[in-house]
Structure formats: structure tokens, C-alpha cells
Amino acid sequence: MAPVEKLELEREVSCPADKFYEFMKKDAAQLPQILPEYYKSCELLHGDGKSVGTIRLWKYTLGGPEVLVAKETIKSIDDRNKTVTYSIFEGDLKRMYKSFDIVLEVVPKGSNGSLVKGHIVYEKEHEDHPHPHPYLELFKNVANTLDSHLRKA
Template identity: 45%
Template structure:
């Protein structure tokens, strides 16, 4: 296994019930820019319907977001029963640093709320590239913002 392969796991507890949060994730095109306006400029569907496997989303980030102005993400698989979504980054600055970048997101019930599990597997372009710590922090913030938005909505 190459030393440039890496993996990050994040778990975030949210107050939203599991169905509500999963639906929020599935409607990321509309909800992410509303829930996190400081991070997202817009999310557009460039291929497919934005929800089914093979769909490609163009995500534009705000000026305040470091290093990355946009990314294209492709939905690789969806398991509605287990509330799991797998996507990969297929374009954008992220790929300057990481040859491959794949995210898996699962929402599971926890008490009255949910536990969001996010895992990303990546291959660094070279040894100098750090672990994508900033992406990890962004993911946590994103889930918390979405949760706050859903509870307030």
C-alpha cells in the first residue's frame, strides 16, 4: 500500500432525526448553500438529476474558502435503506493535491437525533501533501450547520 493513501473518519452527533437529516443531505443542492452561506456560493447539477447514481454536482465555494474555488462531485452509490451515500471528486483544485478523493456518508439514528458518519479515502499527489485536515473540519462544520438549519426550518 502506498504511503500516500489515507483515510479520515468523522462522527458528528446532530439533533435532527435521522430521516430529516438524510433528506437534508439528499437535498444538498438547495440546502447546503442556505445552511452554510459562508462556505458555498452555489451547487448546480451538471449531469443527471442531482440525486441519483451518476449525477454530477458542481460546487462553487466562497472566496473565504481556502485553496479550493470549485469541485465537481459524482454520486457513486446510494443506499436509501441504510442512508449511505458515496461520492467522488472528479474535478477541481482538490485533485491538484489528491489523485483520488472519495467520500462515504452514513446517517444512523442515535437517541432522538442522528449520528453522521463521514469517511474519506484519498491518495495524495505526493509526499509533501498533508492530510486533508481542513476538509475534515469543513465536513464537521457543514453537518452542524445543516443540522442547525433543519432544526430552525
């Protein structure tokens, strides 16, 4: 049985923490318009799109031609700590991982923007499956592009 593992990435952004966090909590479905090279579509299947229990169907790429599918739910929201946990429960990732959660945390840095932290908590379906490092690269691209987009808005 494979152990639960964790990958982490931090990105400093210029955008205020509240603005970045509120976007990811309430408006993440807009990512296909902001990053069409990665996100092809986002379909709301259940809920209001911004609260625990929301279910969305994402079509995305990892920078290549293959379009992947993931069905996610918002597992938890912690406004005090500016943290949202998304859980992938169906789709391409489930072929390699028994569990796959993405934890987004946004930490204020005073007047100097924020620190955006991404944690991927996963359990491989089989020991020989790869670690999901390409998703850290996707996270980095999302943080950088979203920072620029939110500062312009």
C-alpha cells in the same frame, strides 16, 4: 506510490436520521443558501441531482477568501444504511489527490437524534502533500448548521 488513506469524523445531531439523510441525498444543492460562508454555488451538470451518476460543480471555501472548485459525482447510495458516497473527479482537489471520496453515513439514535459520520477516503498525488484535515472542519460545520436548519424547518 501513496497509499489510500482515510480520515473520519462523527457528529451527534438532534435532527432525525431520515431527515438529515434525505436532505444530503436529495437537497444538498441547497447548501449555498444554508452555508453561504462556505458554499458559493452548486451547479447541476448531469442527472437529476439525487441519484447515482449525478454530476455537480461546487464553488466553495474552507473558511478563507480563496474560492475552490470541485466537480463531483454521486458514486453510490445505500438507503438501507443511510449512506451516500460522493467522488470528486475534477477541480482543485485533483491537484493534490489522485482520488478523493466523501462518504456520508447517518445512523439513527432512537428519539435522541442521529450520529452523522463523515469519511474522507483519499490517495495523495505525492507523499509530501498534506492530509485533507480542513475538509473535516468543513464537515463538522455543515453537520452543525444543517442540524439547526433542519430542526427549524
